[in-house]
Amino acid sequence: MKKVNLLLLTVLTLLCMSACKEKKQVNPFFEKWENAYEVPPFDRITVENYREAFTKGMQEHEAEIAAIVDNQETPDFQNTIAALDASGALLSKVEYVFFAESSSNGTEENLKLESEIIPVLTKHGDKIILNQQLFEKIKYVKENTDTTALTAEEKMLLEKTYKDFVRNGVNLPEADRETLKKLNEEMSGLENKFAQNVLNETGSYQLVIENEADLAGLSADIIAGAAQRAEKAGLTGKWVFGLDNPSIIPFLYSDDNKELRDKIFTAYLNRCNNNNEYDNKEIVKKIVVLRKQKANLLGYKDFTGYVLERRMAKNAANVYGLLDKVWTPALAKAKEELAGMQSIVGQGTPLKSSDWRYYSEKLKAQKYNLSDEELRPYFKAENVVKGLFWVTNQLYGITFNEKTDIPKPNKDVQTFVCVDKDGVTELGVLFVDLYARPGLKTVGAWCGTYRDTYQDSEGKRVLPLTYVVCNFTSPVGDTPALLTPDETETFFHEMGHALHNLFKTTKYHATCDVPSDFVELPSQFMEHWAFEPPVLAYYATHYQTGEVIPQTLVDKMQAASKFGQGFATTEYLAASYLDMDYHVNPSPETINVTEFEAKTLSDRGLISQIPPRYRSTYFKHTFEGGYAAGYYSYIWSEVLDADAYEAFVETGDIFNKSVAERFRQNILAQGGTYPADQMYLNFRGKQPTIAPLLKYRGLEEIK
Secondary structure, rough: HHHHHHHHHHHHHHHHHHHHHHHHHHHHOOOOOOOOOOOHHHOOOOOHHHHHHHHHHHHOOOOHHHHHHOOOOOOHHHHHHHHHHOOOOOHHHHHHHHHHHHHOOOOHHEEEEHHHHHHHHHHHHHHHHHHHHHHHHHHHHHHHOOOOHHHHHHHHHHHHHHHHHHHOOOOOOHHHHHHHHHHHHHHHHHHHHEEEEHHHHHHHHHHEEOOHHHOOOOOHHHHHHHHHHHHHHOOOOOOOOOOHHHHHHHHHHHHOOOOHHHHHHHHHHOOOOOOOOOOOOHHHHHHHOOOOOOOHOOOOOOOHHHHHHOOOOOOOHHHHHHHHHHHHHHHHHHHHHHHHHHHHOOOEEEEEEHHHHHHHHHHHHHHHHOOOOHHHHHHHHHHHHHHHOOOOHHHHHOOEOOOOOOOOOOOOOOOEEEOOOHHHHOEEEEEEEEEOOOOOOOOOOOEEEEOOEEEEEOEEEEEEEEEEEEEEEEOOOOOOOOOOOHHHEEEEEEEHHHHHHOOOOOOOOOOOOOOOHHHHHHHHHHHHOOOHHHHHHHHOOOOOOOEOHHHHHHHHHHHHOOOOOHHHHHHHHHHHHHHHHHHOOOOOOOOHHHHHHHHHHOOHHHHHHHHOOOOHHOOOOHHOOOOOOOOOOOHHHHHHHHHHHHHHHOOOOOHHHHHHHHHHHHOOOOOOOHHHHHHHHHOOOOOOOOEEEEEEEOOOOOO
């Protein structure tokens, strides 16, 4: 009897294990996500789930395209344009989640799949955008539709869809289309390789310090963080610094050891320029050559002509015109700053680029009796988040309610539901991922979505799932994460992007996007509130005592608010020139990356102590693809955001709700429904000028 029961128990156990195994193998992307906001079940998704979902997603997308092409009804907006916009739902679902995850959790498995799938996705995209039968239907709709019967968004979607196909080569002869496919595939692979090289080289470097005296000048929490990092690396009793910003930046600002500052900064500047497996010089050259070939094939003189046609700038001459207007006063201001620092060290001691931040901090302390280390205790990360939420409430009446039961991609991530001013309407979900994960998380800060907003088949708004990712120093022991003013401003910046995502009311997927030289308007716009006195009074409290930041410190911050703008503006513009010069070059095949970069900068008179914000071999904005021939976008958008903030200043109320509502309705809510310049004009009632930008950067007095 016991043996029978034991056998029966064994059989039941095996059956149960089999059933459980079968249940676990259900791909999460193939089922509805059963939580309140249909958030990805991050803890259940495996690399194989991604791979399988990519394959099925592309298959479904191709079938949906075939259904549009094979439809025997007369092509119209609904059965062709709207149907195309709605196609590829599964593929989009997995793309949004995977590429967000691979950027913030760059495991070996994720990066391997990324390398595998990008060329496949490129082929898939080309197969659709170069489908001539599909294009003939789109063309028919464009030429035979009474556009007066369409909404503004429908008109934009029709125009955008048609132009996308034309600009991507659908009208080329067959041989040229095949050439274009090969160019796109090769470019996508190189751009991905470039980005992974930067991630690997940045993550692999360690400056190991064994002598405690070499830490002189650094704050206690930075030292503790370096010790914690050493502990994780198996270097107990030592201190480790890396090339990620939360580690290297405070080191450059504060460490008294000149040789060590020079050592780590040299490593930073030479990332992917060390003639090793991660070297990017030849990749840069190949990418630029391929981009020009693509532009020429499509009928453009150079890659800037191809890219800028769809941007606010329109052409390279307009970009260079803006850069030149700001360059002259910025360089003059940078030279003034250099002279001030030189007076500290003496004329007989030449300053190097690795000295700039260190002596800039000394100069600021001398001029304003102020330093970042004095301010950081008042900028606890949690308080900065709270302060930003308060600002958005004052402007728009919205609230962010933390919800701990929403699935998270990482244990450090916080999740919030954004609720509109009526206290009822939910606008979307926000994920906040603040802290660095060296070697896994891509450097920098960014905002994206796991799902954009759109209207479903029943006309209901689908809530966006937006995330903000930063690389701030993690809490150490009992000490919370304390941000620098620059990091605080970065968070406000990225939250501007998040608000843009949360406020959009667009119906279609393709009308959600805006040009890259407009997309930075909402983000840079939010930076203006970060250090306004009433905002500081609300959130800037000492992490130990709870004391509100003293008025004396606020006054010093205001006085020093434009300090260092020569350096900041010049290093940014130098990178912008570099990006543009690569893409207008008539003979990129002859480029020697090192020599080209040096000439671009020296020809414009850049002083040797200021390198560009990004050197060629780690310039991800340009060579990963997102801001190719577009890094100028930040300064272009700054003309807009500075002018937009003036709309509040002119009323005497930086929280003027009437102006805020105009900004929300005309800029944030519209997505890409209208041309960017029209949206701005609708908000402001006039075109912007460069004067507010120069004013806020403290450059207006330099002629």
